Amino acid sequence: MPTAVDSMSIWGLIEEASVLVQIVMLILVAASLASWFVIVQRSRLMASARRSLQRFEEQFRAEGSLDRLFNQTCGQTSAAEQVFRSGFSEYQQLSQHASTESTAVMEGAQRAMTVAIAREEKRLEKNLPFLATVGSVSPYIGLFGTVWGIMNSFIGLSQVQQATLAAVAPGIAEALIATAIGLFAAIPAVIAYNRFAAGSEDLIASYYTVADELATLLHRRLHTPGQR
Structure with missing residues (x-):
């Protein structure tokens, strides 16, 4: 004959959980949904940044004139193009x-590109601290709900004359659901944070490479009239 534990579903366990455990579960679900929203948003941003960087690098190396490339990138908003336009625009104004002096011209162009890269770095790393927070805190929030639920189960067990597994199992099961939800929220957030942090570092390094290549061409142009 099936017991109440056998026929009880996960949703039923959640409904029978204490108010505090239900609040913990609700917080974890909300954190999970928010982190997935950030994950999707950051994934699109990273993919778009990589595509625009690759497109600009091909254009940068294929174009024979920096002046024509500057005119072609007018109105473009991608990070690589903004780095290029910031450096070349500053170079034109100073030169x-x-x-x-030539040293001041090059330093001004490099500072302008550094500022543009720092601005893009801030944009790429936006909301990453939130993912890190969800990944590190969610298991502990879930554990708190689990401890509270198990504590209530044993308190209830002490009030019955005959202690059986059927009496304590539902409370323990509903408490463990809080830990499961906490892990469900934390694991994707940690994986996404590591992936986005590594991707951001790779993109920033590529932007600095573009800036160094442009600085080399500008230095050559400054000391060798007629170059690009």
Whole structure:
């Protein structure tokens, strides 16, 4: 003959859980949904940044004139193009003044590109601390709900004359659901955080490579008139 434990579903266990455990579960579900929203948003952003970087690198190396490339990238908003336009625009403004030393021209262009890269780095790393927080805190929140549920189960067990597994099992099961939800929220957040952090570092390194290549060409142009 089936017992109440056999016929009880996961949803039924959640409904029978204490108010505090239900609040813990609700917090974890909300954190999981928010983290998945961030994961999808960051995935699209990273994919778009990689595509635009690859497209610009091909254009940058194929174009024979920096002036034409500057005009072609007018109105473009991708990070690589913004780095290029910031550096080249600063170079043009400073090099127009004959009194400006070549060292000052190059330093100004490099600073402009560094600022553009720092701005993009901030954009790429936006919301990553939230994923890190969800990944590190969710298991402990779930564990708190589990401890509270098990504590209530043993308190209830002490109030009955005959202690049986059927009496304590539902309470323990509903408590363990909180831990499961906490892990469900934490694991994707940790994986996504590591992936996005590594991807962000790779993109930033590529932007610095673009900046260094442009600085080399500008230095050559500054000291060898007629170059690109």
